[in-house]
Amino acid sequence: MTIxxxxxxxxxxxxKRGARPVLLGAAAKETFSSIPxxxxxxxxxxxxxxxKKVAAEVGKACREVGFFYAKNHNVPEEVVGxxxxxxxxxxxxxxxxxxxxxxxxxxxxxxxxxxxxxxxEGAGKGDMKEAFSFGDDPHEPEQNAPFKPGxxxxxxxxxxxxxxxxxxxxxxxxxxxxxxxxQALMRIFxxxxxxxxxxxxxxxxxxxxxxxxxxxxxxxxxxxxxxxLGAHTDYxxxxxxxxxxxxxLQVLNANxxxxxxxxxxxxxxxxxxxxxxxxxxxxxxxTVHRVLNKSGExxxxxxxxxxxxxxxxxxxxxxxxxxxxxxxxxxxxDYFMERLKAARWQHPSNNGKPAPLVQDMPTAQAITA
Ligand SMILES: O=C(O)CCC(=O)C(=O)O
Ligand SMILES: [Fe+2]
Numbered sequence: 001m002t003i004x005x006x007x008x009x010x011x012x013x014x015x016k017r018g019a020r021p022v023l024l025g026a027a028a029k030e031t032f033s034s035i036p037x038x039x040x041x042x043x044x045x046x047x048x049x050x051x052k053k054v055a056a057e058v059g060k061a062c063r064e065v066g067f068f069y070a071k072n073h074n075v076p077e078e079v080v081g082x083x084x085x086x087x088x089x090x091x092x093x094x095x096x097x098x099x100x101x102x103x104x105x106x107x108x109x110x111x112x113x114x115x116x117x118x119x120x121e122g123a124g125k126g127d128m129k130e131a132f133s134f135g136d137d138p139h140e141p142e143q144n145a146p147f148k149p150g151x152x153x154x155x156x157x158x159x160x161x162x163x164x165x166x167x168x169x170x171x172x173x174x175x176x177x178x179x180x181x182x183q184a185l186m187r188i189f190x191x192x193x194x195x196x197x198x199x200x201x202x203x204x205x206x207x208x209x210x211x212x213x214x215x216x217x218x219x220x221x222x223x224x225x226x227x228x229l230g231a232h233t234d235y236x237x238x239x240x241x242x243x244x245x246x247x248x249l250q251v252l253n254a255n256x257x258x259x260x261x262x263x264x265x266x267x268x269x270x271x272x273x274x275x276x277x278x279x280x281x282x283x284x285x286x287t288v289h290r291v292l293n294k295s296g297e298x299x300x301x302x303x304x305x306x307x308x309x310x311x312x313x314x315x316x317x318x319x320x321x322x323x324x325x326x327x328x329x330x331x332x333x334d335y336f337m338e339r340l341k342a343a344r345w346q347h348p349s350n351n352g353k354p355a356p357l358v359q360d361m362p363t364a365q366a367i368t369a
Contacts, residue, residue, distance in 0.1 A: 009256045011231035011288040012121050014274050015339055020288075022256035031254035032065045035261045035269070041072040043188050052191055059192030062272050066287030067251050069267040070185070070240070075177045077266065083174040084244050084300055086167055087213040090132055091300075093163060101159035103133070109344050110134050110210075111159035115217075118343060120230030121290070127229045128219060129291070134158040134171065135210035135305075142172040146205055174302075175211055182240060182306045183207075185270070189238070193280065194319055200308070208236075208307035208336055216248060216291060216299040228291035228299070235339040236273035236305040243269065246299035252288040261289070275307060275335075278327045281320040308332045 006021035023029060038057045042050035061068035090098070101111035110133045116126035137158045138145035160168045183204060190199040219226035228248055243249060247262035249269065261269055277286035293299045308314070310333030316325045341350055 007256070009231065009252065009258075010121055011233075011252065011290075013233040013286070013288055015235070015342055017121075018288075020252065020254075020256040024255070028255045033253065033257075033259060035067050035069060035251060035259065036061045036065060037069040037071050037264070037267070039072050040070045040185070040188070043184055044074060048197075051188065051197070055188045055191035058188050062189075062192065062276075062284040064285075065251070066272045066277075066285030067261065067289070068270050069261075069264050070270050071264070071267045073181055073266070073268055075174075075181055075268075079174055079177055080242055082170060083242075083302065086170040087132070087215075087300055087302065090161065090164060090167055090213065091130060091215040093161065097161060097163040098130075098132075100163070101161055103344065104347055106157065106159045107349065108135070108137075108156045108158075109340055109347055109349075110157070112161075113344075117346075118229075120227075120232040120343070122224060122227050122230045124225050124227060128226055128293070129214050129216045129228050131212050131214050133210055133212045134160075134175075136206065136208055138206065142168075142176070171211065171213075175209075178211075178240060178304045179207070179209060181268075182209075182238075182304065185240075186237070186306070189276065193284075193317055195317060199317070203308040203312040203332075206309055208305075208310055208333065210236075210305040212303050212305070214299075214301045214303070216293040216301075218296045218298065219293050222292075222294040224290075224292060228293045231288050231290040233277075233286040233288055234271065234273040234303075234305065235275065235336060236307040237276045238273050238306050239269075239271050240304040240306070241269040241271070242302045242304075244300045246293065246295045246297050248291045248293040248295060248299050249301070250290055250292060252290075258290070258292075273305070273307075274339075275314055275332065278330075279314055279317050279320070281316050281323065281326050283320050307336060310336070 008019040008021055010019050040054050042054040098112045103109050103111045103113050113131040115130050119126040137156050138149040186200050186204055187197045190197050216228040243263040245263055249261040250258040251261050253259055272284045272286050274286045276284050312332040313329050314332050315329045
């Protein structure tokens with residue numbers, strides 16, 4: 001009798017490479033097979049009971065799936081539509097105009113990132129996407145920073161394309177609206193953890209934020225040999241993804257099966273990131289996901305990455321310590337930069353050091369689940 005070896009899916013999670021067996025039939029575990037939808041309109045209610053109802057649903061989704069659709073958020077549809085228009089205009093510019101702000105010219109690793117510059121996971125050429133990123137920058141007046149950056153302030157500067165002056169105001173319109181929504185959502189996460197609503201407020205006064213506009217051309221091969229974005233988890237508290245109208249995002253369940261998370265009108269896809277998973281002793285799941293653009297069409301999406309203040313400590317919250325503490329306390333800003341540099345290891349600030357361990361892991365076959 002021959003015993004069939006299980007197939008594995010491979011990914012990067014928490015900055016480390018991992019593998020999961022594909023479990024079918026009798027071997028399959030209890031896990032999710034779709035992404036739950038949470039109507040979040042109650043989070044804007046004056047009545048705490050309504051906010052708690054939303055929090056209960058959010059908590060369930062975070063413990064069981066790590067992903068949910070937030071339906072009836074308060075970022076206007078016209079603003080989202082307009083943002084996608086300017087994002088498309090940006091990517092339609094000449095290569096030279098985009099390369100003016102290549103991320104390697106920027107100490108904060110922001111600006112334009114051409115096709116194939118990252119390789120989250122997989123054997124192919126790299127991630128088949130181009131991106132524009134910007135984030136927290138206390139020097140930019142649009143952000144109303146609660147402090148004036150001193151001369152010694154660490155450089156965190158965005159880079160804007162000089163060939164497209166209309167880009168910055170439109171992106172900031174979106175940034176400030178999604179930021180307001182995300183801060184309200186952080187209070188829901190606090191309630192979902194049975195903490196006071198304002199538990200995280202001191203740690204989120206000037207957040208590490210990032211918007212990453214993404215353009216995924218259609219893949220030539222419809223399988224994971226070509227991949228838009230390899231399988232990974234996010235290094236933040238949580239992510240709010242706006243997808244335009246092309247399905248490609250997939251979420252990995254406990255049986256190693258990819259579950260589709262197609263665009264749904266008037267929603268954000270919300271996912272727990274590694275920071276939130278860490279401070280909950282993994283009670284909230286930072287779930288592996290990837291982007292596979294099999295549609296034959298151009299795809300645009302905009303993740304918004306929400307992390308605490310740079311100075312904040314990531315420490316397991318009091319009522320998640322029942323089984324001891326899996327993780328030591330760590331400074332949020334240091335940890336963030338470590339992970340960012342590992343993902344963008346060719347950046348000059350790595351001083352020509354060889355690719356860090358994340359890229360250097362043993363071959364997939366050598367890893368067991
Ligand atoms: O494009 C998407 O839908 C998701 C992107 C993503 O997972 C990421 O940028 O971390
Ligand atoms: Fe992601």
